Amino acid sequence: MKLLQHLALSLLLTLTALAAPQKGTEILWDRYGIPHIFAPNHPSLFYAYGYAQMEAHSELLLRLYAQARGQGAQFYGEKYLESDRWIRVNGVPARARQWATQQSPQFAPLLAAFADGLNAWANEHPQSLSPAAKAVLPLKVEDVLAHGLRVIHYDWLVNRARVDQRAKRAAVDVHGSNEWAIAPSRSASGHAMLMSNSHLQWGDVHTYFEVQLTAPGVTSYGAVWVGFPVLRQCFTEVLGWTQTTNNPNGADLYRLKLQDAGYVLDGKVRPFTVSRETIRVLQKDGTTREEPLVIRHSEHGPLVVDTPNTAIAMRVTGLDRPRLFEQFWKMGLARNLAQFQDAMRMQQLPIFNTAYADRDGHIMYVYNAAPPIRARGDYQFWSGVVPGDQSDLIWSGSKIVPYDSLPKVIDPPNGWVQNSNDTPWTSTYPALLEATKFPSYIAPPTGITTRAQRGIRILSEAKNKMTFEDVKAGKLSTRVETADQFVDDLVAAANRSESQPAREAAAILAQWDRETENTSDGALLFYNFLTAAGPAFQSIGGYAIPSDEKRPLHTPRGFADPAKAVKALESVATEMRKQYGSLHVKWGDAVRLRRGALDLPANGAPSAMGAIRTSTFRKIVDGNAVIEHGDTFYAVVEFSKPQRAEALLGYGNWSKEGSKHIEDQLPLASRKEMRPVWRSRKDIEANLESRKLWK
DSSP states (O other), rough: OOHHHHHHHHHHHHHHOOOOOOTTEEEEEESSSSSEEEEESHHHHHHHHHHHHHHHHHHHHHHHHHTTTOOOOOHHOOOGGGHHHHHHHHHHHHHHHHHTSSSSSTTHHHHHHHHHHHHHHHHOOGGSSOHHHHOSSSSOOOHHHHHHHIIIIIIIOOOHHHHHHHTTTOOOOOEEEEEEEOGGGGBBBBBOOEEEEEESSSSGGGOOEEEEEEEEEEEEEEEETTTSOOSSSOOOOSEEEEEEEEOOSSSEEEEOOTTTTTTEEEEEEEEOOOEEEEEEOOOSSSEEEEEEEEEOOOSSBBBEOSSSSSSSEETTTTTOOOOHHHHHHHHHHHSHHHHHHHHTTTTOOOOEEEEEEEETEEEEEEOOOOOOOOOOOHHHHHHEEESOOOOGSSSSTBBBGGGEEEEEEEEEETEEEEEOOGGGGGGGSOOOGGGGGGGTTTSSSSSOHHHHHHHHHHSOOOSSOOHHHHHHHHHHOOOOOOHHHHHHHHHHHHHHSSSSHHHHHHHHHHHHOOOOOOOOOOOOHHHHHHHHGGGGGGGOOEEEOOTTTTTTTTSEESSSHHHHHHHHHHHHHHHHHHHSSSSBBBHHHEEEEEEEEEEEEEOOOGGGOOSSBBBBEETTSSEEEEEEEEEEEEEEOOOOOOEEEEEEEEOOOSSTTGGGGGGGTTTHTTTTOOOOOOOHHHHHHTTTTEEEOOO
């Protein structure tokens, strides 16, 4: 029966594959390089969407798809060998082939059309592709699905770095974002509003692509990672949603007891299942070498750590749920809260806090996940490496906590929901969700980020109902929550000391506006102090009053050892004077936005400082710092008639070498400006750069 179903689906894909989209399909490219796609039917829409992604990101997209196949090293060289090992060990290519046969009859042709659009652009523009990129072609539906698996399950849920850190009993946090939804009761216009704000690496697999999709029943606008055939951050004229990462325990590590060339399970020695693969690696001289790969599997899953003394297997949730792209698609087709929740109940997507708002005035927060129903153990237990010799800890993939039992808040009395990668229990203030009412393995019982504290302060302390401009100002706010928590105490402690460098630094901090604007004087000094103090001030003795997520506006506070805090400030001041010749250093002089030919002053703060406007940087040779992570796509939407929306993709909507759209939005980011979202033909054509029309 499965073979017949596979053959039937293959025939369906063959019959529905598009040589070209239907007449009248068009892509209108605006002056920021954003495609607005209009199509007479859904297959044509997906075809044109694939075509548009290749126009803007062909080299990046083809390299990402090669990596998702586990063939990055074959086409692009040695630097992708570890990526290929990770993909092959976890069986991503084989799983993608399986998923390709498990798509619904309604959605399978749309995936095929998307792949057709990708290939069509490549066939029309061979001169625009590098030899390596050409070698990846042609693309198949399974490539699209493998890329989705790699991004969602083997990057967001778990990745190589997280496995290594967890094996060492350490934590690693690699993603961050902000999301707000404001109800009509807190809106000056009486319409719900949504703030979407993703924080990601500025490039590679996390590169965002902004697009408008219009077809019968489709009015979607938003952004998603390059190579995805659907939208992740999305709004239509009637509703919208945004997402932040929530780090559910969806990928579990099991430490195996090795014995007699096998492993022990329930007191018996079991043999490993062994498979062998060969990874081809392109050499600098153009030849290839072959790298053998031996993959051992236990009942738990593949061994992701396999050394003579240590064997750790991994089990990942959601691998038996092949329709995650279709869930995103149905979320975008929803016309109201009930239909949106029906799409969410598919639970094909095993991760992401989701905030929702609509034109009917509803708002919602959902701790979206596909957590396995576990026999025992809490969140902390499953966040480490669990015993692999007990079969009751090996959960069934089909048995997950259902959507209706996940933590969620709908239309709360306070009139807003928020998340900034904190626990679900802080989605409202005062809190409405209690961790004790949910399985202890679903989410951490406590914890809040400083960005969440900042968001709660902005949303809860607004004296009047919030306007669109208020929400926009909140999104762009560079005020640092940690400064409000600690600067007064730090200044007072320094002024009581006999240290002249500390007192001079305190004088600057006392005058600092507590923001990270281009011109802020004192922000760099405080950032360097926080860096020296370490997480939770571990390097200087900790807090006087520890953090309490039930009191987000009042904790943490003070220094357990003020003398150590002053000593750290003195040391930081001395080093800054050596580096810059002065303690008066403007944030934008030291922290830069560099992309393409532009070098501009930056604003916004690293996540740990607690600003909604988030910018993370790295040091470079000239002593300055360059933003490489943080605010990517962000938008503010008011569900009025007509709808009002503004957005920005700070690093630009293209990665194609030589395009002005690599950097054309960077000046707006430097000035803390957003641009209007153009959705009507009149507005789009008034800002038109080029047009692609299929006749």
